[in-house]
Amino acid sequence: MAELPEPLERLVARLLRLPGIGRRGAQRIAFHLAGAPADDVRALAAAIAALPETISPCTACGNIAGAELCPVCADPRRDRSVICVVELAENLAAIERTAAYRGLYHVLGGAISPLRGVGPDDLTVDALLARLATGEVREVILATNPTVEGEATAHYLARLILPSGVRVTRPATGLPVGGELDFIDQATLARALEGRRGFDD
Numbered sequence: 001m002a003e004l005p006e007p008l009e010r011l012v013a014r015l016l017r018l019p020g021i022g023r024r025g026a027q028r029i030a031f032h033l034a035g036a037p038a039d040d041v042r043a044l045a046a047a048i049a050a051l052p053e054t055i056s057p058c059t060a061c062g063n064i065a066g067a068e069l070c071p072v073c074a075d076p077r078r079d080r081s082v083i084c085v086v087e088l089a090e091n092l093a094a095i096e097r098t099a100a101y102r103g104l105y106h107v108l109g110g111a112i113s114p115l116r117g118v119g120p121d122d123l124t125v126d127a128l129l130a131r132l133a134t135g136e137v138r139e140v141i142l143a144t145n146p147t148v149e150g151e152a153t154a155h156y157l158a159r160l161i162l163p164s165g166v167r168v169t170r171p172a173t174g175l176p177v178g179g180e181l182d183f184i185d186q187a188t189l190a191r192a193l194e195g196r197r198g199f200d201d
């Protein structure tokens with residue numbers, strides 16, 4: 001295989017660190033950018049370079065935000081009596097794309113995983129319990145990923161939350177086993193949320 005010119009190879013190496021991008025995709029992007037108008041390339045680079053200074057976690061839910069509150073928490077039309085708990089901000093984005101959910105979210109920052117050394121203290125569990133303590137929330141939907149770790153995390157949270165009297169639900173079954181929320185199509189995800197049931201049912 002012919003080697004790429006050094007500037008392209010450097011870009012490909014960076015792109016390969018991104019999720020979902022393999023060598024072929026990385027090369028495709030690199031060649032596309034090499035042939036794109038200089039202004040477009042600079043605008044892309046500027047948008048990326050601005051992220052560390054302009055993006056921070058939403059102080060309420062942990063979603064990615066460009067201000068103190070993310071667009072969901074800042075929206076007065078959202079139903080503040082329901083919180084949908086997800087592992088990562090990208091899971092939240094997947095649910096938002098379905099447009100089937102009008103409540104708030106809570107981003108855990110991952111799932112409990114003894115194998116990877118991730119315990120409850122490494123996640124935003126305390127912040128979630130603090131939000132529930134205000135008494136405004138009537139239902140918590142545990143929409144962690146349908147993986148072994150996601151299920152274990154949901155059970156852990158259900159045990160913590162149920163004694164408080166807040167209704168705890170989980171999306172209906174029908175999610176692919178071992179699948180991750182991001183890869184489930186929107187209609188399936190919307191149906192799973194609408195058909196959610198009580199964790200203790």
Ligand SMILES: [Zn+2]
Nearest residue numbers: 058061070073
């Ligand atoms: Zn938020």
